[in-house]
Amino acid sequence: MADLKLLAALCVLIPLVGSTLWFWLGARFGEKVVSIGAVTFLVASFLCMLGMFFGVHEAARVDFFEWIRISSNASVHFSFLLDPLSLTLGLIVTGVGSLIHVYATGYMKGDPSFGRFFSYLNLFIFSMLMLVLSDSLVGLFLGWEGVGLCSYLLISFWFSEEANAIAGKKAFVVNRIGDFGFLIAIFALFQVFGTVSIPDILSAIHLGNLTADQMFWSKIACFGLILGASGKSAQIPLHIWLPDAMAGPTPVSALIHAATMVTAGVYLICRLQPLFLLNGGSLEIIAYMGGLTALFAASVAIFQNDIKKVLAYSTISQLGYMFLAVGLGAPVAAYFHLMTHAFFKALLFLGAGSVIHGLHHEQNMHKMGGLRKQMPITFWAMTVGVLAIAGIPPLSGFVSKDEILHTVSTSGRTALSVMAFLTAFMTAFYMGRLWVLTFFGKFRGHHEADESPLSMTFVLVTLAILSALGGLLNWPELWGGHELLNEFLSSVVVQKKIEISSEAFHHSLLLAGFSSLLGLAGLGLAWLRYRNFSGKEFEAPVFNLFKKKYYIDELYDIAIVRNLKQIGWILWKGVDGLCIDGFLNGLGTGTTRLANRLRGMQTGLAQQYAVWVWIGFLLLLFGAWTVR
C-alpha cells in the first residue's frame, strides 16, 4: 500500500514539479533541456500510472492528508481512488499526454515562451490527474477547475493577440458556469449524504432508503452535474467555448480540447452513474443533450473552413455521442468511445497541426490542397484517423461507434436513432471534406509545405497505430472478440450486457453494415464534391444558419452578455451613482442649503434677534398653554 501511495504521489507531483521548474527556469535551461525534461517527467508519470494500473486489483483508496474539515464528522481529504475507471483514463491522460509532449517539442520549436508552454502543459497533466484520481468531489473539483485554468492559460498562450486572450477568457467563464453547477451539486450531495467522498456517496446510494427530501436534493445534484459536465465537455448549451479554444497552439487542442479535458464530463457521469440511475429523468436529459449536440455540431462542422474549427466541431459532435451512450445506460460504450476518440482525435489534431506547421500557420482549408505529396507521413496517418472517425471497419472508431449506435437503435427512441445515424453520415462527409480539401486537388496556398520533423511524425505514426488497433480493446463478443474494457469496468459501472444469440448477431451485423455504408457514402460524397474543388461551397440561405453556427454566439451575446453589461452599467450609474450616492449627496446638499438659508437669519440687526427671542418665548407660552 505504501508503494501505491508513493506511486500515486509521484505520478501527480512530478508534473507539478515540472510545471514550476519550467516556468522558473525555462529561459535559463534552453529548449533542449526543457523538451527532454518535460517529456521525461511525463513518461515517468506514465510509468507510475502503469505501475499503479498493474498494482491495483479491484479498487484502492490512497489517503494523503486532510484538506478541509467541514465539521466534526465530515471532512475533505486529499485522497485518491484508484479503480479501473480512473486508472484507465489516467493512462490515457499520461500516455497520450506523453506523446503530445513529444510532438510539442517539435511543434513549438523556436517559440520565445517555450518553457512557459511546457510549464502549462505539465500543470495541465497535474490537474487532469487530480480530476481523474481524486476520491472526493472536492478534489475532483480542484482538478476540474485546474484543467479549466490550464485551458485558459493555454488558449491565451499567444496573448499578444487580443482575440486569443478573449477566447481564453470565454473558455474559462463558460466553464465556470458549468463549475457553478458542479459546485451546487456538491452542496446538494453533501446535504443528502453528509459527505463529499465519492465512494461513500455511492455506497450510500447502494444502501438506498432515501427520503423524499433527499431524493429532491439528489435530483438537484444531478442537474448540477449535468450542467457541469456540459460545460466541460462542450455540450449544448455551453458548447460555445470549444471552437474558440482553437486559438491555442495545436498540441493543446489535441491534448486538452480533444483527448482529455473535454471528456471529463463523460468521466464524471460515469463516476457517479448510480446517482444518475437513481434519477432516471436526468439520464434522459443527458441522452437527448448528447444526441442533439452530436447532430448540431456535425451540421456546423460541414461548413467550417478552418481545419481546426472542423475538428473542434467534430469533437463536440463525438462528445455528443458519448453523452448519448451514457444517457442510454451504456457507460462502457461511452468510455470505449472516449478512449478511441482520444486516439484518433489526437491523431487528427496533431495531423492538422503538422499541416499547419508545414504551411507556416495556415489554417484555412481553402488555401490547402494536394499535400499528400509533400507530407506523405502526415497524409497516411491522417487517412487512418479519418477512416477511423468515419466508422470504416475495422478501425477503432468503427467498433466504438458501432457499440453506441447499437445501444441507440435498441433503446427504442426513434428520434435519437435518427440523430445518431444522421450524425454518422455527416461525420463521414465532413471528415472526407477535410481530407480531400487538404490532401487532394491542387495546392491553393502561398507557402511551400514540408514534412514535419521526426518528433512530430513519430507521434503521428504511433497514434495512427493506436487508432487502427484500439478497437481490439473491446471487440464485441458477438463477433468473437473479448470485451476487455467491459470486463475491466464492470466492477465500477453498470451496463446491460448484450445477450449472445443468433438474432442479436444478425441485428448487429445489419447495423454494422448500415453504419459502415453510411460512412462510406459520406466519404464518397465528399470525394465527389471536393475532388476538383474550385473555392465554391454550398450556397443557400439555409446554409448560412450552419455556417454561422446557428447564431448561438450572437444570441448569447445579445441575450446575456450585453444585458449583463447593461445591468452592470445601470447598477453602477443608476443604483450606486444616482440612487445611493444621489440620496447621500442630496442629504448633504440639502443640509448645506438649509444651513445657507438659516444663515440668512443672521442679519446683524439686534432687534430682529429680539423678535426671534420674542417668537421663541411666545411659542413656549403657546406650548405651555396647550400642554396644560
Added chain:
Amino acid sequence: MLNENYLLVLFLFPFFSTLIVALSRHRAAAWVSVAMAFAFFVLTLIGFQVHELRYSATWFGNLKYGLYLDSYSYFLILLSAFLTLISLFYSVRVIKEKVAAYHALFHALQATVVGSLLCDDLVFFYIFWEAMLIPMYFIIGIWGGPRRKYATLKFFLFTFAGSLLMLIGLITTYVIYFQQTGTWSASFQTLRDYFHMNPMNFEIQKWIFLSFVLSFAIKIPLFPFHTWLPDAHVEAPTAGSVILAGVLLKMGTYGLMRFAIPLFHESAEYFAGALCFLSVVGIILGALVAWRQTDIKKLIAYSSVSHLGFITLGIFMMTEAGWNGAYLQMLNHGLSTGALFLLVGFLYDQTHTRDIQAYGGLAKSLPWFALVTVIIALSSIALPGTNGFVGEFLILLGSFQSKVASNGWVILAGVGVILGAVYMLHLVQKLLYGKSHSEKLKDFGWREWVFYVPLVILVFAIGIFPEWILGPVREKTTAMFNLFSTFAAR
C-alpha cells in the same frame, strides 16, 4: 506558556511604536517604522499557540478594561500585523514627504485595530472602533489623490453615522443589563452569558441588533451602504488601500461574528433572510459593477464589495461551516485584495495612471508581475488550491445547509462565483494580455519579492493546508454554536 501580560504587551506595543515613530528623525523614520512593524509581527507570531487569554482591570466606573484574545481575534491581529508590515515596507520607497507622520499614523491605526480586536468590553471596543477612523481619515486625506476631500468626508461621515447608532444600541444593551441585574457591566462575556440565560424582550432586541448591524454593515460594506468604499479606495494611497481593504473592512465582519450575532442571535435568525438578500445583492452588484470599471482601483474596490458579500452571507446563514469559511475568507480577502492593491500600486508608481485602458500586454514586459497578478487573481476568484477556494467553498457549503434562510440565496451567490471570474479575468486580460504598449516598465526588484513571496506562499499554504487556521477557528465556532443551540433548545 504565555500569560496575560502577553496580552497587555500586545495591546500596548503599537501605541509604543506610534510614539517611537512619531518622534524619530525624518530620514530614519521609515526604517524605524518598518522595524517596529516587524517587531510587532514577530510578537504576534509568538502567540500562535495561544487559544484563549484574558486580562482585566478596571478602566472606569462601570467599565471593565478587559482584554481577551482567542482565535477569532488572533488571526485578524496577525493579518493586521502582516499587512501593516508589508504596506509600510512598500511605502518606504514611495512616500517621501512627511514620512514620520505617515508611518506614525499607520502604527496608530494598527493600535486602534489591535485595541478593538482585543477588547472584551463593548464600550472599550467602541472607542477603538471609532478611533480607527481618525488615522485612516488623515492617511487618505493627506497622502491621497485629487478627490480626497470628498472621499474622506464621505468615508468618515458614513462610518461615523453608523457607529454612533451602534453606540445607542450598545448603551441600551448594557443599560438593560443594569436595570435587570442592578450591576453595571459592559463586558461582552458577561452580557452574552446573561442574555443567554435571560433573553431580552424581542422587540427591543431587534432594534438593538439592527443598530449593530447597520454600523457593521457600513464598515463591511454591505449593500446599500457600500458607496463610500470605491471613492475611498480610489483616493487612498496604496498602503492605505491595503489596510483599508485588508484590515478595516474585516472589523465589520468581525464585529458581526464577535458581538452582534452572539448577543442577539435570535434577531440574527429573524433577519437572516433580509440580510442574506442584501449580501447576495452585494455579491452580484459588486461583480457586475466591477466589470464595468475602467479605474483599476475602483474595480478592485467593487470586487471587495462582492467578496465581502460572500463573507456576510456565510455569517448570516448561521451555520458552523459557513462561519469558519467566512472567517477564513476574511483573511483570504485581506491577503488577496491587499496584494492586488499593492500590484496596482506597483504599476501606478511607474506610470501614474490607474486607467485600465492605458495598460496592455504587460505579461510580455513584466513576466514576474504577470505571474503574481495571475496567482492573486486566481486566489480572488477562488480557484481550488488557492486560499480563496477553501473559504468560499466552506461559506457556500455551510450556507447551503442553513436552516434560517432559503438556500436559494446560495444558488444566487453561486452566480457571483461566475461573475467573479468575469471581472477578474477582464482585469487580467486588459492588463497583461493584448498588444504591449508599455515597454519601459521595470519588473519586480528585491523589494517587491520580499513581500510577494510570502503572499504567494500564503495563498497556497492556506489553499492546501487550511487546517492551521481552520482548526483553532473551528473550536471557537463550535463552542459558540453550542451556546446557540442550547438556547434554541430551551
Added chain:
Amino acid sequence: MFERLLVDSQMALPILGWAILAILVLMIKICTRGVWLPLFATVIGLIGLIFYSATHLNSGAQDLFHGALKMDSSFYLFNLIGLGIHLAVVLMLIPGLERTSKIFKVSYEQFPELLICLLFSGFGLSVLIAASDLSTLFLGLETLSIGVYCLCGFYRTEIRSTESAFKYLMIGAFSTVLFLYGLAFVYGATGATNYSQIQSIIEQSHLAHQPLLMIAVAFLIAAFAFKLAFVPFHLYVPDVYEGAPTPITAYLATVIKVGVIAAAFKVFWGFFGSLADYWEPFWMTLCVLSILLGNILALQQKTLKKLLAYSSISHSGFLGLAMVLTHPGVGTTYPLMAYLVVYSAVTLGLFSSISFLENREQVFLVEDLKGLGQKRFWTALFIGIFILALAGLPPFAGFMIKFWILEALIEQHHIGVAIAAICGSVIGAAYYLRILMLMFMSEEQGSASEWVVLKDRLYVLRLIVFLAAILSLVGGMRPQLYADWILSALALK
C-alpha cells in the same frame, strides 16, 4: 443677628473672596500705575481661591444669609471650574498685552480694568451658583452679565468689539426682562422668594397647573435658553463671539454656561422639580433644536469664530440635556460636571490656539487655516486635537462626555432624543472635519500661517494649550481620574 452675619460672611469666603479680590485689584490699580502688580495680585488671588475651594470641597451644605445663598458640594465644584476658567482667561490675556494695545490704541494702563471686570463677573458667577433665593439669583446673573458686557467692549477703539458689546447689552437686557417677569410670576404664584419655601409651597398646594406658574416656567425657560443660547434664542451669540476679544470669547463660551447651567439646575430641579413632567419636554425640545440647528448652521459659516459660536450652541444643547438628565432622583451629576470641565478645557485650549494665530486687524476666516499643518505643525496639531475632542471622537475626552450623556438619555428612555443628538453629532463632524481638511490636506497656504501677531510670553498660551490637550486626552483615555474626582467632590461615592 450681627454675629450671625459675621459668621456667614466668613463661611461665604469662596464667594466674597471674588469681590474682595476685585476690590483689592481695584485699589492696586488706583494706587499704582503698572500693569504687572494687579496682574500678579489677580493670578495669586485666583490661585489662592482655587486652593481654598479645593480644600473645602467636602465641607457639607450650608445655608447662608437667611437662606439667600446655599453652599453645597456642587457649588464648590462649579466654583472651582469657574475659578479655573478665570485663571486661564487671565493668562490668555497676557501675551497679547503690548501688541494688541498698540493695534487698538487702548491704553496699556487700562488692562487692570479688564481684570477687575473679570473678577466682578466672577463674583456674579459665584453668587449665581450659590443662589438659593430669587433675589440672589437675579443679582448674580446680572452681575455676571454686566461684567461680561464691559469685557466684550474692551477694545473701545474697534467697532466690532464695541458693536458686539452694544448688541449684547441691548438684547441681554431684553432677556433680563423676560427673566424678571418669570421671577415675578414665580413670586406671584407662591408668595415666597426662597427656593426651599417655593418648593414646598408648590409641592404642598398642588399648584402644578396654576396658570401663573405655567407662565413663569415659560418665561424662565426662555430666559435661561437665551443665556445658554438655545435655538431660536441664539442669534446674538455669533455676533457677540465674533466681535469680542478672543480670550473673552473663550470666557463667554465657558463661564456663562457654567453659571447659567448651575442656576438652571437649581431652579428647575430645585423648586420646579415637581413640575418636571411639564417643563422637561420644552427644555429637551430646545436642546435638540440647538444640537441639530447649531450644527447645521455651523456648516456654512465663513468666519472661524462664528463657526465656533455655532459649535458652542450645539454644545449648549448637550449641556442642557446633561442638566435635564441630572435628575436628583435618578441620575448622577457627573455627566454635567464632566461635560463642563471637558468642554471648558477644550474650548479654552482651542481659543488659546486661535489667539496664537489671530490678527485682529482682519476677520479670521475659516479658509485662513489652509495649510496650517505644513507651516505650523504643532499649533495645527493641537487645534486638531481640540477639534476632534469637540467633535466627540474617541480617544478624546469629548467622546466620553457625549457618551455619558447618551448613556443617561438611554437609561431614562429618551431614545428619540439620543438619536437626534447623534444626528447632530454626525452633521457636526462635517464642519469639524472641514477644519481638519483645511489645515492638513490643502496645498495652498492660508493667511493664518502668515500672521505673526503675538511674540512675547507665548509660553503662557502654550501652557494653557498643553494643559487643555492633556486634559482632553487623559479624560478620554482614563476617565476614571475625572470621574473619581467628581464623584468624591460630590460626596456621591
Added chain:
Amino acid sequence: MNVSIAHLLFLSFGVFCIGGAGFLMRRNALSLLICLELMLSAVNIAFVSFSRLHQNESGNLLYFLVITVAACESAVGLALILNFFRLKKNIRLDEATTLKG
C-alpha cells in the same frame, strides 16, 4: 375703587407691551434704553402688586434690587452708546451690522 390683582397685572402687562413694542420698533439706542426701563417698570409693578397680594415684603425688596440693577445696566449701556457714537457717529442700532452673516 377696589383694585384687584388682575387690574394691576393688566397694567403691568400693558406697560410691558408698550415697552416691548418700543424696543422692537425704535431704532435709536437711547429710546431703546428707555423702552427697557419701561419694561423693567412693568416687572416692578408686578413685583409690587404681588407683594401686596401676598402681604409680605419680598416683592418690594426685589423691586429695589431691580431698580438698582437697571440703573447699573443703563450706565453701562450709556457708556457703550457713547463709545459707539464716537466710532460710528450715530446711535442707531440698525446701523450696527458689521458682524452680520
